[in-house]
Amino acid sequence: MPNAITMLKSDHATVKRLLRELDETTERSTKQREALVSQIEREIKMHSQIEEEVFYPAFKAKTENTDAEDLFYEAAEEHHVVDMVLPALKSANPKSHEFGAKAKVLKDLIEHHIREEETQMFAQARQLFSDEQLRELGDLMQARKDAAEAMWSNPLLRPVKKLQGVAHKMMPTKMKTAKATAIAKALPDDMRGGR
Ligand SMILES: [Fe+2]
Numbered sequence: 001m002p003n004a005i006t007m008l009k010s011d012h013a014t015v016k017r018l019l020r021e022l023d024e025t026t027e028r029s030t031k032q033r034e035a036l037v038s039q040i041e042r043e044i045k046m047h048s049q050i051e052e053e054v055f056y057p058a059f060k061a062k063t064e065n066t067d068a069e070d071l072f073y074e075a076a077e078e079h080h081v082v083d084m085v086l087p088a089l090k091s092a093n094p095k096s097h098e099f100g101a102k103a104k105v106l107k108d109l110i111e112h113h114i115r116e117e118e119t120q121m122f123a124q125a126r127q128l129f130s131d132e133q134l135r136e137l138g139d140l141m142q143a144r145k146d147a148a149e150a151m152w153s154n155p156l157l158r159p160v161k162k163l164q165g166v167a168h169k170m171m172p173t174k175m176k177t178a179k180a181t182a183i184a185k186a187l188p189d190d191m192r193g194g195r
């Protein structure tokens, strides 16, 4: 039974390592740049999905009407910025200086986001949820991740994934946070706070 926070932190370590590797590449290593970008895209999308569909709604429900609820809104905005920068990096020419600049911006952005999650949001979550609840959330996230992994490995589903990516990018954060609120409402009572 994975603990939700341990799971998310292990994803963070992977993404940070990949972004560091990408940042060290030059215009001469186009193949490596392309390979790293697709790996980074896959890791980020799967991670954002389990956060947005499981962890964030649970956190929001637990912190409803408290100061800590702002951490949820801030994180959702940062995910939105990543949704903008990632496609820009993907479409940049790996032989260009712009590519290197976009890779650096994405790395800084994600490192900042990860730092805030780990030092603030996860630290709060550790106080608010019991170990058992964190394991329950971990199980839910693992199930989502397995499904997402299957989807990413199936070439036939690539067009569907692409469409989902476009729809996700177009979706204003207001809709994303509304989605999180709806998911949070369906959580069992003992997972929720603010009562
Ligand atoms: Fe996040």
Ligand SMILES: [Fe+2]
Pocket: 008, 012, 047, 051, 114, 117
């Ligand atoms: Fe995260």
